[in-house]
Amino acid sequence: xxxxxxxxxxxxxxxLSALSCALLGNFLLVRxxxxxxxxxxHAVLPGLAVAFxxxxxxxxxxxxxxxxxxxxxxALLTQGIAHAxxxxxxxxxxxxxxxxxxxxxxxxxxxxxxxxxDPSCVLYGALELTPLDTVTVAGLDIPxxxxxxxxxFAVNALVxxxxxxxxxxxxxxxxxxxxxxxxxxWMHQLLMVLVALTAVAxxxxxxxxxxxxxxxxxxxxxxxxAHRLPPMIAWSLAIAVASAALGHVxxxxxxxxxxxxxxxxxxxxxxxxxxxxxxxxxxxxxxxLLARAWQRAALRLRIRQEDALxxx
Numbered sequence: 266x267x268x269x270x271x272x273x274x275x276x277x278x279x280x281l282s283a284l285s286c287a288l289l290g291n292f293l294l295v296r297x298x299x300x301x302x303x304x305x306x307h308a309v310l311p312g313l314a315v316a317f318x319x320x321x322x323x324x325x326x327x328x329x330x331x332x333x334x335x336x337x338x339x340a341l342l343t344q345g346i347a348h349a350x351x352x353x354x355x356x357x358x359x360x361x362x363x364x365x366x367x368x369x370x371x372x373x374x375x376x377x378x379x380x381x382x383d384p385s386c387v388l389y390g391a392l393e394l395t396p397l398d399t400v401t402v403a404g405l406d407i408p409x410x411x412x413x414x415x416x417x418f419a420v421n422a423l424v425x426x427x428x429x430x431x432x433x434x435x436x437x438x439x440x441x442x443x444x445x446x447x448x449x450x451w452m453h454q455l456l457m458v459l460v461a462l463t464a465v466a467x468x469x470x471x472x473x474x475x476x477x478x479x480x481x482x483x484x485x486x487x488x489x490x491a492h493r494l495p496p497m498i499a500w501s502l503a504i505a506v507a508s509a510a511l512g513h514v515x516x517x518x519x520x521x522x523x524x525x526x527x528x529x530x531x532x533x534x535x536x537x538x539x540x541x542x543x544x545x546x547x548x549x550x551x552x553x554l555l556a557r558a559w560q561r562a563a564l565r566l567r568i569r570q571e572d573a574l575x576x577x
Contacts, residue, residue, distance in 0.1 A: 274396040281414035283505035286479035302480035304362030308339035310369020336461025417466040478535035486545040508538035
């Protein structure tokens with residue numbers, strides 16, 4: 266494995282993408298809206314395609330605006346259909362994101378006939394190519410995706426820090442939040458805006474599909490390791506960083522074990538996140554499978570001892 270500065274930039278960009286997703290994923294998880302990230306990340310496709318068809322270029326500005334509008338439209342349509350149609354939010358979510366995702370794929374195929382727009386990059390990302398597209402910051406050439414994801418992570422961290430009490434209370438007890446004047450619906454819409462921005466910012470690095478893993482898996486693994494929200498957020502961020510770093514190293518080394526050269530870093534990031542979740546599922550001190558098996562064995566032993574004592 267020959268490590269270069271390009272690898273460092275790829276890992277750094279992947280880390281920022283994972284951190285941005287994992288931070289918001291905690292609140293999606295406790296709100297039971299984990300699949301909303303999936304819906305938004307898929308539904309940004311028609312926004313990208315329409316932005317290209319309207320502007321005629323792949324400049325980041327129009328593409329970013331189109332994707333954000335599509336992401337916000339997904340959240341609004343999901344809630345609107347759930348309330349107007351009196352159906353579960355998961356059902357309305359499935360209707361909205363599958364329809365928009367299919368529409369986006371059709372539009373992208375049409376756009377790809379006129380420009381080098383690879384649908385596979387849209388689906389799986391192109392983290393390996395991000396160090397080649399640079400911008401000048403303070404006299405240094407820095408990958409544009411790194412700057413974008415750093416800005417999004419900073420915005421997410423600032424909003425979560427400023428509205429942590431409102432987000433937390435709205436997630437666990439919306440009625441109490443409403444009685445205290447916190448406006449939980451506004452907090453929900455703000456969270457959806459942040460999720461849409463994050464999904465769009467991470468779109469180029471990890472694609473529309475694998476961004477879901479970064480939104481959900483670190484938070485789900487952290488939930489097994491912590492029972493309070495602040496430690497859960499800290500664990501999810503640590504798992505996100507480890508997933509990004511281990512994913513890139515695994516993309517360079519693991520395929521060689523099976524006779525291949527390499528694989529996509531974004532895919533291995535998701536695999537690494539899944540492996541860390543499995544490790545948490547097995548070895549978590551209180552919620553892990555091994556800990557629960559030990560507790561059940563200890564309980565059976567105690568019951569037998571008490572039965573023996575009662576018989577004596």
